[in-house]
Amino acid sequence: MPGAYPVSMPAPDPISLRNPRAAEVVARELRRQIVRGELPAGHALPSESALTEQFEVSRPTLREAFRVLEHEGLVEIRRGVRGGARVRAPDENLVSNYAGLLLQYRGTTIADLFGARAALEAPAARMLAARPSRKEIVKRLGAETEEHANDLANPARAPAFHRLVVELTGNQTLILLTSVIEGIAEAAEVSYERRAAPPSREARQAHRDHEKLVALIQRGAAAEAEAFWHRHLVAVGARLQDLYGGGSQRVVDVLE
Numbered sequence: 001m002p003g004a005y006p007v008s009m010p011a012p013d014p015i016s017l018r019n020p021r022a023a024e025v026v027a028r029e030l031r032r033q034i035v036r037g038e039l040p041a042g043h044a045l046p047s048e049s050a051l052t053e054q055f056e057v058s059r060p061t062l063r064e065a066f067r068v069l070e071h072e073g074l075v076e077i078r079r080g081v082r083g084g085a086r087v088r089a090p091d092e093n094l095v096s097n098y099a100g101l102l103l104q105y106r107g108t109t110i111a112d113l114f115g116a117r118a119a120l121e122a123p124a125a126r127m128l129a130a131r132p133s134r135k136e137i138v139k140r141l142g143a144e145t146e147e148h149a150n151d152l153a154n155p156a157r158a159p160a161f162h163r164l165v166v167e168l169t170g171n172q173t174l175i176l177l178t179s180v181i182e183g184i185a186e187a188a189e190v191s192y193e194r195r196a197a198p199p200s201r202e203a204r205q206a207h208r209d210h211e212k213l214v215a216l217i218q219r220g221a222a223a224e225a226e227a228f229w230h231r232h233l234v235a236v237g238a239r240l241q242d243l244y245g246g247g248s249q250r251v252v253d254v255l256e
Contacts, residue, residue, distance in 0.1 A: 022055075022057050022061045023057075023061050023062075023064035024065070025055075026057060026061065026065035027065040027068040027069055029055070030069060030074075031069060031072070031074060034069075034074050034075075034087055034090075035090065039087045041087050041089035042086065042087065043086065043087050044085065044086050045075070045086065047084070048062055048063075048084075069085075070085075072094075073088060073090065073091055073094045074087065074090065075087060076088050092175075092176055095176065095179075096179045096183050097183075099180040100180055103180070104251050107250050108250065108251045109249060109251065110188070110237070110241050110244055110248075110249045110250075110251060111237070111241055111248065113184060113185065113237075114185065114233070114236070114237025114238075114240065114241065117178070117181045117182070117185055117233055117237065118230050118233035118237060120178050120181065121162065121165065121166060121178055121181075121229070122226050122227075122229045122230035122233060124165050124166045124168075124169045124171075124174065124229075125165060125213060125216070125217065125226050125228070126223065126226035127169045127171070127222075128168055128169060128217050128225070129216060129220055129221055129222040129224075129226075130222040134217055134218060134220065137168050138214060138217060141164060141165070141168070141213070141214045142214050144161050144164050144210075145161065145207065145211055145214055148160075148161060148210060149207055152203050152204065152207065153203075155189060155203075156186070158203065158210075159182065159185065159186035159189055162182060162185075163178075163179075163182055166178045166182070185240075188244070189236070202239060206232075209228075212228065213225060213228060213229055213232070216228060
């Protein structure tokens with residue numbers, strides 16, 4: 001057959017020609033420097049010639065490493081005269097969006113999602129109420145509650161309060177984990193409230209619950225705050241499960 005390789009000479013593996021192992025080593029080292037802040041966000045990476053000399057690799061191998069980092073959202077490749085590779089700060093939205101897609105792909109149910117939300121978010125209320133100094137926390141939550149009261153028809157107000165409760169803990173792991181769930185829960189709540197306009201009875205109840213949580217945090221009632229917020233989250237989840245046809249309804253169907 002014209003162009004075929006002889007039986008004694010197997011066709012070269014195109015992957016091996018790119019030397020992926022070397023590209024992974026380069027990507028790992030550049031990734032380490034980015035997350036440690038040694039390569040600040042917004043700054044250009046050294047030139048290709050400097051990096052190929054530093055790592056003792058070819059340009060194709062270096063560009064393969066760039067593609068890995070670009071896929072991870074850590075590097076932005078710009079074209080043109082002032083082009084090149086620039087560092088990007090890690091973005092939690094990239095993780096959240098992908099995790100959300102994964103949950104949808106796995107057929108995650110509404111019951112599953114809101115059960116996890118209650119388990120993760122309720123302890124955040126306890127963490128805030130247990131703080132020795134809560135003045136700034138109460139101030140920010142109170143301001144958000146007031147904004148909600150003045151804008152009950154806005155379906156994004158209640159989810160914003162939930163996000164703030166978690167963010168004020170300052171626990172970065174908890175913030176990241178809940179951001180995935182909150183994004184999907186927010187979409188479900190916004191969809192419901194838009195259908196229920198003008199402001200629904202549930203929107204008014206949510207506002208009252210937010211006020212009560214702020215009061216519990218202000219008092220420093222940690223255990224009571226956690227228990228109350230857990231009940232609130234379970235109630236919200238149950239309401240949305242009923243709306244969307246029961247807990248067995250899939251997240252992917254809700255978000256379509």
